[in-house]
Amino acid sequence: MxxxxxxxxxxxxxxxxxxxxxxxxxxxxxxxxxxxxxxxxxxxxxxxxxxxxxxxxxxxxxxxxxxxxxxxxxxxxxxxxxxxxxxxxxxxxxxxxxxxxxxxxxxxxxxxxxxxxxxxxxxxxxxxxxxxxxxxxxxxxxxxxxxxxxxxxxxxxxxxxxxxxxxxxxDTVREKDGLALSSRNVYLSSPQRKEALKIVSSLHSAGMMVSKNILNSELITNEMRKILAPLEISYVEILNRDFQKIEILEIGNSVILVEAKVGVTRLLDNIWL
Missing domain, CATH: 3.40.50.620 (HUPs)
Known part of the structure; x- marks a missing residue:
């Protein structure tokens, strides 16, 4: 090399x-x-x-x-x-x-x-x-x-x-517990790491809703916010691939995105649908 x-x-x-x-x-x-x-x-x-x-x-x-x-x-x-x-x-x-x-x-x-x-x-x-x-x-x-x-x-x-x-x-690579790999994960204490898994859970919940043909963006993001509480949420959004807000999720052309702080550590995650 x-x-x-x-x-x-x-x-x-x-x-x-x-x-x-x-x-x-x-x-x-x-x-x-x-x-x-x-x-x-x-x-x-x-x-x-x-x-x-x-x-x-x-x-x-x-x-x-x-x-x-x-x-x-x-x-x-x-x-x-x-x-x-x-x-x-x-x-x-x-x-x-x-x-x-x-x-x-x-x-x-x-x-x-x-x-x-x-x-x-x-x-x-x-x-x-x-x-x-x-x-x-x-x-x-x-x-x-x-x-x-x-x-x-x-x-x-x-x-x-x-x-x-x-x-x-x-595609995103995840750790065994589902947390998206990030260089910033080293900042997390053991309790904070458990809290960070709320991000993964919120995205999993969104995916389950979509699988049941619930495609209303507001319904999905409201449910995600409930799961993320009490984390400090920067955003929970559903956008198309051109990064424009959409009221109804378009399968094959959508991204569900989350940014939240766990302690002082800022974590990003998403799923592409």
Whole structure:
């Protein structure tokens, strides 16, 4: 496995090999969810590149940038054992300068749901993803469905800016108890972890209602909120795949999304129906 920190050196190396490239951008603290992205990339490409970069521009003031879990040496070993060909491990000064061109999230889709409570968050996400895609120039890039809004906005960016990369969504990986895998799960105490399972239960309940042909969005989200209590709920929404609110769930074109805080830890989850 080759390791690069300099963007230009990586660009030159990848240009010279002339092979299909699958790219998995991460913020490190790798888990089975990330490995599932790597496996999918290995199935579909000749070369797999993983980046590890905790992006400062997507954290708001007072958020957990300094405390965000960093496991650099363990992550390198995980990448090596997972068959990653190239690891891109830049520092902030490799990615950003003091006078940056700005990239803004769309005014509607970028400022609802998570974007509503974290204004400018998706500006930072889209900026760093754009930079990483331009550095790696992959054939395909892989993102988990758990971060559904992020996936939607990245796909929109690629479409609207006429980028040639294919964005590949990958299903959410869950722990044995059903909790969606997240680097932030390490913040949860044992009692908090039990509370976090209310998120999973609320989505399971929603799925059961849909299976009984109860498709009214308000009825479903009201029931979910009852199950989530007393967690601090940021949102419970049912949207179509274009991230527009819908009164009646459309099977095959809908996402049910939850964001809630367990203690001080913000957790996201969803189901695609």
């Amino acid at each position: 080759k390791i690069f920190s300099n963007p230009q050196e990586l660009k030159i190396y990848l240009k010279e090999i002339d092979k299909t490239v699958g790219f998995v951008p991460t913020m490190g603290a790798l888990h089975e969810g990330h490995i599932s992205l790597v496996k999918k990339a290995k199935e579909q490409n000749e070369v797999v590149v993983v980046s590890i970069f905790v992006n400062p521009t997507q954290f708001l003031k007072g958020e957990d940038f300094e405390k965000y879990p960093r496991k650099d040496e363990a992550d390198k070993q995980i990448c090596k054992l997972s068959g990653v060909d190239v690891l891109f491990f830049p520092q902030a000064e490799d990615i950003y300068t003091d006078d940056e061109v700005s990239l803004n999230a769309p005014r509607i889709r970028g400022f609802v749901l998570e974007g509503n409570s974290r204004p400018s968050h998706f500006d930072g996400v889209l900026t760093v993803v754009m930079k990483l895609l331009n550095i790696v120039n992959p054939t395909r890039a892989y993102f988990g469905k758990k971060d559904a809004q992020q996936l939607n906005l990245i796909s929109l960016m690629v479409k609207q800016l006429f980028m040639s990369v294919e964005i590949v969504p990958v």
